[in-house]
Amino acid sequence: MDKKKIYLSPPHMSGREQDYINEAFDTNWIAPLGPNVDAFENELAAYAGVNGAAAVASGTAAIHLALRLLGVKPGDRIFCSSLTFVASANPILYEGAVPVFIDSEPDSWNMSPAALGRALAEADREGSLPKAVIVVNLYGQSARMDEIIAACDRYDIPVIEDAAESLGSTYKGKASGSFGKFGIYSFNGNKIITTSGGGMLVSNDEEALRKTRFLATQARDPAPHYQHSELGYNYRMSNLLAGVGRAQLQVLEDRVNARRAIFDCYCEQLSDLPGIQFMPELADTRSNRWLTVMTINPAEAGCSVSDLLRTLTEENIEARPVWKPLHTQPLFEHTRYYPHHEQESFSESAFRHGICLPSGSGLTEEDQDRVLQCVKEVIAANRLVGHSYNSSPQ
Numbered sequence: 001m002d003k004k005k006i007y008l009s010p011p012h013m014s015g016r017e018q019d020y021i022n023e024a025f026d027t028n029w030i031a032p033l034g035p036n037v038d039a040f041e042n043e044l045a046a047y048a049g050v051n052g053a054a055a056v057a058s059g060t061a062a063i064h065l066a067l068r069l070l071g072v073k074p075g076d077r078i079f080c081s082s083l084t085f086v087a088s089a090n091p092i093l094y095e096g097a098v099p100v101f102i103d104s105e106p107d108s109w110n111m112s113p114a115a116l117g118r119a120l121a122e123a124d125r126e127g128s129l130p131k132a133v134i135v136v137n138l139y140g141q142s143a144r145m146d147e148i149i150a151a152c153d154r155y156d157i158p159v160i161e162d163a164a165e166s167l168g169s170t171y172k173g174k175a176s177g178s179f180g181k182f183g184i185y186s187f188n189g190n191k192i193i194t195t196s197g198g199g200m201l202v203s204n205d206e207e208a209l210r211k212t213r214f215l216a217t218q219a220r221d222p223a224p225h226y227q228h229s230e231l232g233y234n235y236r237m238s239n240l241l242a243g244v245g246r247a248q249l250q251v252l253e254d255r256v257n258a259r260r261a262i263f264d265c266y267c268e269q270l271s272d273l274p275g276i277q278f279m280p281e282l283a284d285t286r287s288n289r290w291l292t293v294m295t296i297n298p299a300e301a302g303c304s305v306s307d308l309l310r311t312l313t314e315e316n317i318e319a320r321p322v323w324k325p326l327h328t329q330p331l332f333e334h335t336r337y338y339p340h341h342e343q344e345s346f347s348e349s350a351f352r353h354g355i356c357l358p359s360g361s362g363l364t365e366e367d368q369d370r371v372l373q374c375v376k377e378v379i380a381a382n383r384l385v386g387h388s389y390n391s392s393p394q
């Protein structure tokens with residue numbers, strides 16, 4: 001294809017990353033651990049307004065460690081948002097625990113307090129309350145943290161906040177990711193800031209963070225002869241990558257503003273089209289708008305998500321359907337699921353009708369115009385011919 005490829009959410013370097021890497025080379029700190037790791041942890045903890053942070057190899061590793069810290073054992077139940085990336089729930093299976101999936105609600109696209117309440121009440125009656133609840137902040141939008149934490153507090157259940165996508169967002173003026181017993185962030189290449197790969201576990205419990213660092217460095221007992229009495233992991237972040245993270249954190253606010261401006265532009269240009277709506281922003285929250293997500297009502301727009309995806313691909317533009325709900329994934333077949341209302345599964349309709357548009361903070365006006373033109377043309381063309389739309393991706 002000759003047209004330049006437009007990516008969904010590519011890395012966006014500031015230019016200062018190289019300075020940190022050079023410094024690490026000059027001082028020969030080419031190791032997991034080192035001054036950049038310590039500084040990155042402190043800087044991120046200060047940003048999030050929490051007591052401390054532990055830098056690890058990925059967001060997935062951070063979730064896994066959070067489960068270990070909470071003493072999750074095989075057979076324990078863990079409640080988790082259904083509308084999310086598989087990494088939110090994989091660590092549940094690493095520990096042999098049993099996921100139970102909770103639907104989202106329309107105002108935040110995140111965990112439905114109604115569904116969570118029903119699930120907790122039922123688990124309480126059955127004597128099978130979960131060991132933890134993993135709540136996801138989807139595409140940068142915070143969940144209804146007050147309601148969710150209040151529901152969990154009634155049964156004394158700790159919350160792990162999967163803020164992999166919501167670094168830079170706020171809920172009632174406080175940093176997204178700072179509300180649970182543990183919060184986790186990801187610095188994977190597609191996230192709002194990146195270390196190419198990496199993650200962070202944050203908490204106000206400094207003892208737990210010490211334990212995190214211990215488990216993440218092979219659980220080595222304090223003895224010179226490499227003694228181990230617990231199962232550990234090699235999960236620490238490299239000092240080189242932490243340097244990249246420090247430079248990226250300095251431009252986080254710019255990145256949030258850029259993504260929000262991209263969202264506003266899509267919204268302004270497309271929301272008058274028939275059948276098109278955009279993911280809402282919950283009152284009292286500020287989303288980093290990691291990805292711009294819109295929904296297409298095929299009966300009104302005359303085209304489906306698959307129709308639009310096909311044309312965007314032909315134009316060398318990367319777009320994606322919304323995450324396939326985990327309760328519908330073959331990996332999690334036969335897993336229990338609590339919909340928002342008995343008769344309404346919000347996550348399934350978000351998957352059927354939602355599409356993520358290119359949202360990288362480095363997206364140029366010209367690139368965005370190409371995307372906008374493409375969406376407008378597909379909808380106009382299909383409406384003119386009364387096109388019968390294809391069904392959405394399964």
Ligand SMILES: *Cc1c(COP(=O)(O)O)cnc(C)c1O
Nearest residue numbers: 058059060085087088164186188
């Ligand atoms: C990216 C992501 C993760 C995992 O982060 P990695 O650093 O890629 O392991 C977890 N949860 C959600 C919601 C994510 O988007």
